[in-house]
Amino acid sequence: MILISLLGRGQKALRGEYGYESVVYTSNVSEEKIETPYVGEAIAHFFRPQLTEVHIVGTRQSMWNLLLRHSTVDVESRPILDGVTAAALAEWDQFVIEGKGNPAIEKLEAALSAFWEIPTRCHFVPPGITAAERLEVERELAPLIRQNSEIALDIMHGFRFQPMLIRDIVIAECRAKQARLKHVFYGALEMPDPETGFRP
Numbered sequence: 001m002i003l004i005s006l007l008g009r010g011q012k013a014l015r016g017e018y019g020y021e022s023v024v025y026t027s028n029v030s031e032e033k034i035e036t037p038y039v040g041e042a043i044a045h046f047f048r049p050q051l052t053e054v055h056i057v058g059t060r061q062s063m064w065n066l067l068l069r070h071s072t073v074d075v076e077s078r079p080i081l082d083g084v085t086a087a088a089l090a091e092w093d094q095f096v097i098e099g100k101g102n103p104a105i106e107k108l109e110a111a112l113s114a115f116w117e118i119p120t121r122c123h124f125v126p127p128g129i130t131a132a133e134r135l136e137v138e139r140e141l142a143p144l145i146r147q148n149s150e151i152a153l154d155i156m157h158g159f160r161f162q163p164m165l166i167r168d169i170v171i172a173e174c175r176a177k178q179a180r181l182k183h184v185f186y187g188a189l190e191m192p193d194p195e196t197g198f199r200p
Contacts, residue, residue, distance in 0.1 A: 001050045001150040001182060003118075004141070005040030006166065007058035007067060008157035020063075020157070026198045033198060038067065039156040043185050044116045047152065054120040055144050056112070057166065058157075059127055060099070065092035068108050071115035128165045138169050145173040152183040 024035045025042035034045045044054055058064065069089055091103040105122050112120040125140050126133040145151060153170055155163035167184065174181050192198065 001047070001052060001152055002144065002146075003040070003043060003047070003051050003054045003152045003154065004144060004166070004170065005043065005054060005056050005154040006157045006163055007038075007040070007056050007062040007064070008162075009061055009063055023192075024196075024198045026193075037070065039185070040154050041070075041116065043152070043154050044118055047183075048116075048118060051118050051152075054112075054116060054118050055123060056120065057123045057125055057141070060124050061096060063096065064108060064122070065089065065096040068092050068111055071111050128162055134165065137165060141166065141169050142173055145170065145177055145179050147177045147179065149177070149179045150182045151179055152185065153181060154185045156186050 020037035022035055022037040024033050025039060026033045027042075027046040030046065032046060034042050036042055036045075040054070040056065044051060056067070072085055072089075088103070088107060091101055092108070095101045095103050105124075109120055109122055112122070123140050123144075125137045128134045128137045151170060151174060153167060155167055157163075171181060173179065
């Protein structure tokens with residue numbers, strides 16, 4: 001099964017900060033739980049045995065820098081960063097926050113593949129506001145859905161209407177290629193369990 005997961009800037013971006021709130025997610029298929037700011041990570045964790053690959057989709061302004069930081073920095077066991085990691089994080093910070101530079105996406109994909117223990121690819125797409133941008137999003141996503149494949153789609157994050165646009169593209173590609181959209185996921189951040197605080 002192929003997981004397509006959307007990455008946005010996070011709700012905190014509205015206040016001049018970046019990132020998602022770290023919460024504890026639970027699965028309705030097991031007793032497992034995982035704390036993470038990225039629902040895509042929770043989905044990858046719960047469905048790891050079924051997943052063959054993960055594709056993360058976001059704009060250039062999505063929080064790629066924080067996703068890299070989350071997957072490479074272990075503050076408890078490695079409080080001091082090595083020079084290579086620090087330089088990579090600084091490069092991605094500059095790319096996302098200031099819109100400068102062009103860091104190697106392959107290094108980000110390698111870090112995420114190792115962290116999630118699933119082959120992971122990252123895809124930049126435009127917001128999809130104009131017809132030309134929508135075609136560009138479609139061109140980027142179409143190759144991800146292969147003939148007779150099974151797809152899981154995480155639409156928790158993304159730029160406003162973008163999750164619906166991507167959902168429509170995935171559905172159309174599945175129909176054209178006899179693929180199956182097996183799951184559509186949404187992490188319910190605003191629906192904590194009243195006793196545990198866990199999010200479904």
